[in-house]
Amino acid sequence: MNQPPVSSAAPETTTSGGAVFIAWAFVGIPLLWGVSQTFIKALDLFK
Amino acid sequence: MAEASILDRSRTVAGPGYNRWLIPPAALAIHLAIGQAYAFSVFKKPLGALISGDPAAPAAADWTPTQLGIIFSIAIVLLGLSAAIFGKWLERVGPRKAMMASALCFSGGFFIAALGVHLHNLWIVYFGYGVVGGIGLGIGYISPVSTLIKWFPDRRGVATGMAIMGFGGGAMIASPLSVALMDYFKTNGTGTLGVAATFLTLGVIYLLFMQFGVWTIRVPAEDWVPENYVPNPQHSALITSSNVSADNALKTPQFWLLWVVLLTNVTAGIGVLETASPLIQESFSDAVMGAGRGVTAAAAAGFVGLLSLFNLLGRFFWSSASDKMGRKTTYAIYFGLGIVLYALIPTLGRNIQLALYVGVACVIISMYGGGFATIPAYLSDLFGKYQVGAIHGRLLTAWSTAGVLGPLIVNFLHESRKAEGFTGAAAYQTVFYAMAGLLVVGLLANFAVTAVNAKYNEKGSVEAEPGGH
Numbered sequence: 124m125n126q127p128p129v130s131s132a133a134p135e136t137t138t139s140g141g142a143v144f145i146a147w148a149f150v151g152i153p154l155l156w157g158v159s160q161t162f163i164k165a166l167d168l169f170k
Numbered sequence: 171m172a173e174a175s176i177l178d179r180s181r182t183v184a185g186p187g188y189n190r191w192l193i194p195p196a197a198l199a200i201h202l203a204i205g206q207a208y209a210f211s212v213f214k215k216p217l218g219a220l221i222s223g224d225p226a227a228p229a230a231a232d233w234t235p236t237q238l239g240i241i242f243s244i245a246i247v248l249l250g251l252s253a254a255i256f257g258k259w260l261e262r263v264g265p266r267k268a269m270m271a272s273a274l275c276f277s278g279g280f281f282i283a284a285l286g287v288h289l290h291n292l293w294i295v296y297f298g299y300g301v302v303g304g305i306g307l308g309i310g311y312i313s314p315v316s317t318l319i320k321w322f323p324d325r326r327g328v329a330t331g332m333a334i335m336g337f338g339g340g341a342m343i344a345s346p347l348s349v350a351l352m353d354y355f356k357t358n359g360t361g362t363l364g365v366a367a368t369f370l371t372l373g374v375i376y377l378l379f380m381q382f383g384v385w386t387i388r389v390p391a392e393d394w395v396p397e398n399y400v401p402n403p404q405h406s407a408l409i410t411s412s413n414v415s416a417d418n419a420l421k422t423p424q425f426w427l428l429w430v431v432l433l434t435n436v437t438a439g440i441g442v443l444e445t446a447s448p449l450i451q452e453s454f455s456d457a458v459m460g461a462g463r464g465v466t467a468a469a470a471a472g473f474v475g476l477l478s479l480f481n482l483l484g485r486f487f488w489s490s491a492s493d494k495m496g497r498k499t500t501y502a503i504y505f506g507l508g509i510v511l512y513a514l515i516p517t518l519g520r521n522i523q524l525a526l527y528v529g530v531a532c533v534i535i536s537m538y539g540g541g542f543a544t545i546p547a548y549l550s551d552l553f554g555k556y557q558v559g560a561i562h563g564r565l566l567t568a569w570s571t572a573g574v575l576g577p578l579i580v581n582f583l584h585e586s587r588k589a590e591g592f593t594g595a596a597a598y599q600t601v602f603y604a605m606a607g608l609l610v611v612g613l614l615a616n617f618a619v620t621a622v623n624a625k626y627n628e629k630g631s632v633e634a635e636p637g638g639h
Contacts, residue, residue: 138189146195149382150202150336157342158482161475168465168472168528 177384179264184388190321190396192386197314197333199383200269203376204276204310205340207249210242210299212348216363220290223363233292241300243573248304250570253312257563258416260309261556265317265387272310273380279303280373287366299369311337311566314383316559319550320390324399326547327497331489334543338482348372406551408498408619412627413554419561424552424622427615432545433568433575434612435504438512438605439538440576442531443481445584445598446474453519453527453595465524473528480532481539488540489547497548498619504537505613512606519595542569552622579604 175181215225217238222229260268282298314333322329351371355364419425442449447470456464465473492500511530518527545565550558580601587597 137187138192143189143191146192146382146386150195150198153343154198154202154336154339157339157344157346158479160346161342161478165472165475165479167468168470168476170469170472 175267177263177267177270179262179266179389182264182266182388183391184394186391188388190390193314193318193321193388194329194332196383196386197318198336199386200272200310200314200380201333201336202340202343203380204272204307205337206344206348206372206376207242207245207303207307208338208341209344209348210245212345212352213365213368214238216352216365217287217295220287220362220365225363237292241295244296244300245304245307246573247570248301249307249311250567250573252305252308253563253566254308255563256305256309257312257560258557260313260563261316261416261560264389265313266384268309268313269380269384269387272306272313273377273384274306275302276306276310276380277373277377279306280369280376284366284369284373287362287369308563308566310380312559312563314387315546315562316550316555316557317387317389319546319555319558322396323555324396325490325493326550327489327491327493327544328486330546331486331543334489334546335482335485335539337542338478338485338539342478342482344372406496407621408496409551410554410622410627412624413556414552414561414622414626415628416557416560416564418626418628419553419557420564422553422622422626424619425561425565427619428545428548428552429565429568430615431501431612431619432541432565433572434608434615435501435508435538435541436569436572437576437579438508438608438612439535439541440572441580441601441605442534442538443477444577444580445601446477446531447471449598450527452593452597454522454524455594458522458594459524473531476528476532477535480536484536484539485543488537489543492540492544492547497544497551498616500540500544501548501616502613504541505609505616508534508537508609509606509613512602512609515602516595516599519598552619554627556628 214235218233218235219225219228221232256268256271279299279302282302283295284298286292286294286296286298315330318329318333319326348368351368352364355367355371357364360367414422447467450465450473451467451470454465456462458464488500488504495503511534514530515527515534518530546558546562549561549565553561583600583604584597587600592599
């Protein structure tokens with residue numbers, strides 16, 4: 124959700140959807156890798 | 171007047187058009203890094219065999235497991251202390267400078283610890299990873315909290331849940347990464363079983379990774395609100411539109427009630443986490459299940475992994491759910507359901523109900539994680555957004571206390587039962603009943619939480635921080 128125009132000293136910026144995607148990928152990929160490694164380890168419980 | 175540094179709060183105010191969904195990844199970059207602390211145990215065996223070179227046969231001069239356990243304890247105690255001490259500083263200087271300080275301390279801790287490993291000087295490791303790294307943990311843990319709440323006044327639980335979920339996820343990344351790095355450096359003959367080189371590498375990786383958070387984080391403009399946002403659409407007496415300072419919060423009974431709430435929830439959860447591997451192996455051993463059917467060490471490691479996953483998921487699920495249910499109700503579920511489940515565990519162990527036992531433990535741990543993730547939103551509801559990061563920092567001393575108290579209670583009760591001749595699941599029976607008793611205390615404390623007396627509220631506008639915009 125983008126913020127509505129407000130009075131502020133900060134210059135207007137526009138954030139592209141691509142930038143948001145890249146930001147989430149930057150943290151999401153390592154997290155998913157870690158979760159997958161843990162999930163594989165957890166499967167040992169059911170062997 | 172000197173020009174503000176690029177790290178100062180005033181230089182991080184977002185302009186119109188800035189997408190608030192960039193803030194959670196910035197927070198996650200910090201929490202995913204510092205969450206490494208929970209994976210420190212992967213270094214214990216190699217660190218305990220630096221002289222002998224064989225983790226299976228440590229030399230007399232090698233560091234003992236007890237000596238090595240102190241490294242993590244120092245780090246967790248420093249986490250709580252630094253969060254409490256630096257909280258107000260963080261509110262003044264803003265999240266970017268705090269995140270940078272966290273990155274420098276956390277990675278610096280690795281560099282100093284690498285030197286300690288290289289010189290085989292445990293005091294340097296204590297100082298590096300424990301003290302310096304611990305300060306990085308504390309500042310990093312609270313650095314994005316108040317910023318997230320300001321960006322997501324309509325979804326406080328979701329926002330803080332995402333960040334604090336990262337702390338749980340950080341260990342999942344660090345554990346296999348550290349093992350892979352140690353294997354690589356050991357094979358390439360860097361000495362110290364690859365530990366010093368791994369510490370150096372992790373220090374560099376985390377310093378760079380955390381920079382993403384440092385340079386992406388923004389604070390919203392003073393008068394910014396989300397589109398279509400109506401404050402307190404479901405009006406509740408427990409959601410204030412006023413603000414209480416960190417110093418005044420300490421004078422309120424609500425702060426100390428929540429301190430007890432966090433302490434009891436975390437202490438009880440640690441009771442399960444600390445004992446997870448031996449607990450399931452002893453409760454469902456070959457002697458109980460039949461020859462060849464008992465839970466093996468590998469399966470127990472899988473159980474620990476499963477608990478980690480539920481710890482992570484619980485942080486997001488319960489915290490998000492609290493936006494709908496309300497914080498007080500959510501904690502009432504943690505405690506009410508928790509009391510029943512903790513009390514049930516010994517019975518499931520005695521009746522050899524392995525699947526149910528695992529399921530119950532997973533739910534318990536999801537609520538343990540949820541307790542961590544929901545508390546910032548609970549604080550924000552009661553004390554407002556003004557200095558919620560600093561208040562949260564002071565509340566984290568409950569975590570440090572639980573980190574010491576939990577293992578002490580568990581080990582004392584377990585050893586006492588064993589001394590009385592109990593084995594298997596029966597040896598843990600009093601542990602779980604004691605934890606259920608602790609949750610009763612937490613339930614009562616949560617029940618006693620009411621709205622903060624208006625006399626503690628700040629007068630007038632409090633949004634402009636000294637040195638701020």
